[in-house]
Amino acid sequence: MVVIYYFLALFLWLFGAIFLLILSLKQxxxxxxxxxxxxxxxxxxxxxxxxxxxxxxxxxxxxxxxxxxxxxxxxxxxxxxxxxxxxxxxxxxxxxxxxxxxxxxxxxxxxxxxxxxxxxxxxxxxxxxxxxxxxxxxxxxxxxxxxxxxxxxxxxxxxxxxxxxxxxxxxxxxxxxxxxxxxxxxxxGNIKSANTPSPTKIYEKPNGRLVVLASTHKGEEKLLLDGLELAESDRLVVAPRHPERFDEVAEILLNFSKINNYEFAKFSKSGNFKTKITLLDTLGELVNLYAISDVVVLGGSFVPGVGGHNPVEIAVFNNALISGEYIHNQKALYALVSNVYFAKFNEISSLLKNDLKKCKVTHKADLKMIINEIGKA
Known part of the structure; x- marks a missing residue:
């Protein structure tokens, strides 16, 4: 079977090589x-x-x-x-x-x-x-x-x-x-529950409540921002999942800020989260942001097709956590986190008016067996 599989893969590569070359032109x-x-x-x-x-x-x-x-x-x-x-x-x-x-x-x-x-x-x-x-x-x-x-x-x-x-x-x-x-x-258990990330930088927390739309996907930013009501002291940070969407999301946030008369900045330019609306357009900073956040709205869960993202990374910092209902790829991880608020996109504003409980990690995986097996090989 392996030989047949190899030649089938070779045929597919020969057939698709030109399409792969064209696709490689994308950033x-x-x-x-x-x-x-x-x-x-x-x-x-x-x-x-x-x-x-x-x-x-x-x-x-x-x-x-x-x-x-x-x-x-x-x-x-x-x-x-x-x-x-x-x-x-x-x-x-x-x-x-x-x-x-x-x-x-x-x-x-x-x-x-x-x-x-x-x-x-x-x-x-x-x-x-x-x-x-x-x-x-x-x-x-x-x-x-x-x-x-x-x-x-x-x-x-x-x-x-x-x-x-x-x-x-x-x-x-x-x-x-x-x-x-x-x-x-x-x-x-789930290895992701054993990984407790630590901040690589310590940023000054802005005055008021810091709300984060984290790991958002195409279509989610508009859904979550439509009708979103922020308190006067709130600061909102939006962190798209994929860096190639930074420019697209910047336009969305710029329009949202103009409509609501909010100050907007890109983190890559400002280096802080003091403006009313900030786009996190730098990779590797999300954990640092979780460390100073109050409420995290976790993306990848408000539109079908993605299946959610890892809630444990947020729970280790004891933030309030709001999630959509499309979490089929992350059910095992969500089962390890307490006090998650599940909501539809148009229910976020209502939740933000409440005093939300902080989420916590309730169980962690034990990596000793895996480490021992690797070490003995």
């Missing part, structure tokens, strides 16, 4: 696509005992407690934001190439550690072929995607044949992965 993909699909400026790793693989920025942040335990490591990623975050942790960082390149690109390691749903057949097969142990950590299958996984269970059973240990977030995930062919499954 979002101009580095990641050439690196992954054409190996442009993406040589093999330097040899390392532990190879970690995760997808993007959020996953790299979540794995940091594991990264910090091991010096002899390599990290592969999928996205540019993931790469930028990983390179802060170690120099041995690469984009994971498309499947057809892995047989000659992948370096031998003692253990391959895959995060969540990064299930690439050629990656696990070649890692085993080169003598590595393979473990999957923080594995989960959402309610929404479970049926899709079942339709291709024959494929996932082949993948799990090459995975030695699977650490899952919950008993439900364990049951679902067993049906997909996973073996040696251990319920270890």
């Amino acid at each position: 979002k993909y101009k580095i990641s696509i050439p690196a992954r699909f054409f190996l442009y400026k993406n040589p093999s790793f330097k040899p390392a005992r532990v190879h970690f693989h995760a997808c993007s920025f959020g996953e790299i942040r979540a794995l940091k407690p594991l990264f910090d335990e091991f010096d002899d490591k390599a990290i592969s990623v999928i996205t540019k934001t993931g790469f930028d975050e990983a390179i802060k942790i170690c120099e041995n960082v690469r984009f994971l190439p498309f499947e057809i390149f892995l047989p000659f690109w992948l370096k031998k390691s003692k253990i391959l550690v895959i995060f969540e749903a990064e299930l690439w057949l050629m990656l696990v097969f070649m890692a085993k072929f080169k003598g590595a142990k393979v473990i999957l950590v923080n594995a989960r299958i959402s309610d929404r995607s479970y049926k899709r996984y079942l339709k291709f269970s024959f494929f996932y059973k082949r993948i799990f044949k090459y995975i030695d240990t699977v650490y899952v977030q919950s008993e439900i995930d364990k049951s679902r992965l067993e049906k997909l062919g996973a073996n040696n499954i251990i319920v270890s």
Whole structure:
């Protein structure tokens, strides 16, 4: 099956190469696509005992407690934001190439550690072929995607044949992965609950209440700002999830500020949150903002299709937390946080008029088992 899969992947690459080149002209993909699909400026790793693989920025942040335990490591990623975050942790960082390149690109390691749903057949097969142990950590299958996984269970059973240990977030995930062919499954909780981020900078908290619209996606800013009523002493900060949307969101906030006669500034220019409306247009500052915030409205949850974002990063700072109802990808994490206010976009103003309880993390994952297994490999 692996040989058939490889040639199918090769055919798809040959067929889609021209489209990938066109797509790489977009700012979002101009580095990641050439690196992954054409190996442009993406040589093999330097040899390392532990190879970690995760997808993007959020996953790299979540794995940091594991990264910090091991010096002899390599990290592969999928996205540019993931790469930028990983390179802060170690120099041995690469984009994971498309499947057809892995047989000659992948370096031998003692253990391959895959995060969540990064299930690439050629990656696990070649890692085993080169003598590595393979473990999957923080594995989960959402309610929404479970049926899709079942339709291709024959494929996932082949993948799990090459995975030695699977650490899952919950008993439900364990049951679902067993049906997909996973073996040696251990319920270890959600790694993201064990990662308690610390501020990298301490900013002066502005007078009054600081309200944050965090990790917002396309369409959410207009929904959340429409009819939003701020108290006279409130300060509002909007932090879009994706940096390529900074200019788009700046226009939205500028119009909102003009209509309401509010002062508006970009954080990249002001360096503070003292104006009535601020756009957080700098990466890596959201945790610093959470540290001085009073209320966080967590995006990715007010429009269908995203599935929510990590509420634990907010709860460790004991802010009041307001979320939308579309959290299907983050249910396990939300279950670990108390005092979350779930609301529709047009209910935010009403909630802000109340004295909201602070959210808290109620349970944290124990990483000792995973750290021990990696260390023994």
